[in-house]
Amino acid sequence: MRDVNPAELYRRFRAMRPYGLSLRTWILVLISVGVSIAIAAWLTPTGNYSHIGYTGSVMTKAHHEAQDLPVVDRILEFQTVEHFLSFLGGSQLPNGTQPAAPHITAEELSLLDGPCPLISTGESILDRIAIRIGSEEDSSRLTIVGKNIQSMKTRLWEGIHPMSEERWVEKQLSKPDNFVFACQHLTAVIAVFQYLNEATVRCHLRDTFNLIHNEWTLASEMLNSLRDESGLPRVDLAALWTLYMTAHYEVMTERAHRWVIDHVKELRAPIMAALKDHVPLVEENGDRLGEPDAAQWKFTNRLHELVEIAANADYIILMPMDGYNGYVPTQTEQSGSNGLFALDWRQREEAYGEMLKLSTRRTVVQLMMEDMMTNGDLKLLQETSGEEFYRLIWAQVKAQDQIREDMRSASAGPLLQEPWVNELNAVQFDQEVEEEGRAISLAVYRLTYGQTDEEWSEFVKMFEEHSQNWGLGLEGSDQLKGFLKFEWIDGRKAGIPAGDLEGAKRNYNELLGLAKDEDQECLKVKNIILVIDAASYASYTTDIYRPTSRILNPGDFTGFVVAVDLEYNPDLGLSRPDESPGYTGEMRILGSLVWCDVVAQLVAQSIGLHDLWPLASDHPNQVYTGPTVPLEVVALRETKCRAVHSAREGYGGY
Structure with missing residues (x-):
């Protein structure tokens, strides 16, 4: 047996498997079109998410209500298996790393596509995996979701940015007049992860992963019996599947999260500057108004929305792997971090909110102390002054940054490639x-x-x-x-x-x-x-x-x-x-x-x-x-x- 490079493995797999399926399974999928439509009929609810108990949130309500074209979603995207096979042949993990593990050969790939001697029905391993992802024979984990959610999910699943930086500029989304449009592009990303973190969807995805993990365990047993005879090192395809999907989720979440946060910062900077420099209106006697003027309301409302978007991104754009076969939680996840890594995103929301309150108060006190050390006295600002608003909002932003750093160690490093x-x-x-x-x-x-x-x-x-x-x-x-x-x-x-x-x-x-x-x-x-x-x-x-x-x-x-x-x-x-x-x-x-x-x-x-x-x-x-x-x-x-x-x-x- 010989090693093959990823390109050869990919070409062989595509040649054997049109659209990633063996002929037998491909025929089953074509036959199952009618079944898929039937599934859609009984899954399609009065509201597109009612079958999974999902109603969206304030940030994602618009996207939830815009689901006017329901589509069948195979939650674990089919092409993921093809990418995994390429990795088994020597390609890098999605995060660009290359673990020291034996590669499978072209001949072994052919064995995965042929009748497996360990399966009484004579099915191939790849056939069974294709069925597990979603087919006539196993449709229990298919869901219905709006095309607007599913199309964005498909991009993010492959680590593709929601929009290129040049396209963002071409659409002029940083202009104040386009603020609401820009925010909806950011919350569209959050809506996808809210969907993936909903209990039923999350369980369907985990169960699909675990069923495929079982198939790779069987495949390892089959291949290792031959490798033992040839004196080749044994392979653990199931462990590599867990390793691969961990890296896949890492790329998927970090790229999506970084994109949202970077654009929150881009939108926030000019508003913060305008708020700080703004001179509030004064009454006829020369005194400042006792409440914010219209411009300050506009600035602070927009900044509050950006704080909310950033918070949602922090606690929703995650893919918890509790219950995934072979997964070992990181030290940060094991620590619990007061609920920030809970399976339920609503629990993460609650924990994040409490932590943000405490962290903001500490940051306000810290900024006041820095003022005293710099000026020799506490600088008292009028409640409605631009500087005071700026200081309070900046304290919240800094508090968010600290929580984010604690939650996401990768967010400070280089952005992973698409x-x-x-x-x-x-x-x-x-x-x-x-x-x-x-x-x-x-x-x-x-x-x-x-x-x-x-x-x-x-x-x-x-x-x-x-x-x-x-x-x-x-x-x-x-x-x-x-x-x-x-x-x-x-x-x-x-x-x-x-x-x-x-x-x-x-x-x-x-x-x-x-x-x-x-x-x-x-x-x-x-x-x-x-x-x-x-x-x-x-x-x-x-x-x-x-x-x-x-x-x-x-x-x-x-x-x-x-x-x-x-x-x-x-x-x-x-x-x-x-x-x-x-x-x-x-x-x-x-x-x-x-x-x-x-x-x-x-x-x-x-x-x-x-x-x-x-x-x-x-x-x-x-x-x-x-x-x-x-x-x-x-x-x-x-x-x-x-x-x-x-x-x-x-x-x-x-």
Whole structure:
């Protein structure tokens, strides 16, 4: 037996297992579509969370109420098993570490996919694991949740940021006028972890993990009987599964938590400065008002909301592993920390609140003592002065920082990389490839032909610059961006009529059929192609597709391209069309989201293009702009309804 590198293991697994399933299990999953719909029918409650007793909280109420598209959620994402298999073959853990453990070989992987001699029914280990995650044979741990929650959960599960820093700037979310929108983007992350920490969901996730742990124990027994004969070191796949999921949760929670807290700090800084510098209104006699003025109320209300968001992030964005087979709690968790690591997030909330009160009082006293030491006397400030408000709020912020440091030792260290960046960087430098690395290409078809060469060249420049607008603060992105390439294909030379998306799809599938992987200079993205049609070209070069209302965010109306789903068959449609209503195998996406959002999620194997469609369908131009929040959806739908009404009136009304 021989060791295999992660890239080879991954290729073999994908070749054996379309979408991560053996043929037998894949057929079962297809058959179970009807069962899934039936499950959805009896799980779908009067309110989307009533079957798990979940009603949200003040911070997440808007997201709870916005669950108007229920979807079936396999709580433990299916692609996690594929990533784990890659780790068994030699890849790093999600947190970038590499434990000293024996790797499994390609032959052993084949054994995991074949009939297991220790199972009387003759099933394979991987079949049984697939069934445990959620299938016709074991649907007991499937849940229903709103698409708005589930789509964000899918991103966060893979350690992908809710939004790139460049996208945050493009949407101008740090502007005071967009404060409420910014806060909803932060609480959208909290809503996901509130869902995952709800008792029923938490137990379903734990039980799924433990059932899979049992299968890996069986697999270890099977492989070790052969390894003992060959004199190879024994493997403990179950222990490695626990190790892997611990690292997975670490990346998942720390990246999400850091993203929320960093943006809380970004939003808070200018408000704190404005509060401190603000001079309150005075009465006619020159005395200050005895209560805060309107500006101070506005500042303090916003700061209070940010304190609440940060607090929610601190005690909700956790994935407790009590009851997970093989898990040993950390010293911090074992200490109890007065309930901060309780399984129930509501108990954590209570403990956090009490601790914050005490810590804030201590911090206020400490700041007063520092004043005395600096000034030789206690500096008395009027209750309604900007400085006094600043001092009180700053004391609470410092108290929060201290609790956070006690709870999350990792929050002070470097931010862990997004796993998809690690994976692509590893694939580039596959041992079988030349040292300088190998490009990763995405095909782009030109299907609009009315431009001059100069006009087209200018467009290509604009689009490529827009598509490269990501990576700020994302470790490893600079190295990766140099290897991400567009493969430009002129539709005219291929005989494709202008705007013929199906023609481009057929052409590229033919090219893929003729190509051999070993002969390719580039690793190709094979899930989708991009198309530049007349509308895409106009979105970059004209104002036709700009927002028509001031309630819309201009950042959601920048240049777009069309993504075409190479795996979609219009004759067969989707297996669950009710979860992506109206999907036709194509979707407009903002140019800035091509690599860091769409391709990132495709590489993580967490989505198909159709999974993103519901997030684009409310846009007036039906463009995918990344995750949306309830206030944005309301604005988009209102504008869309107005446009439809105007169009109808323009045609005489009907």
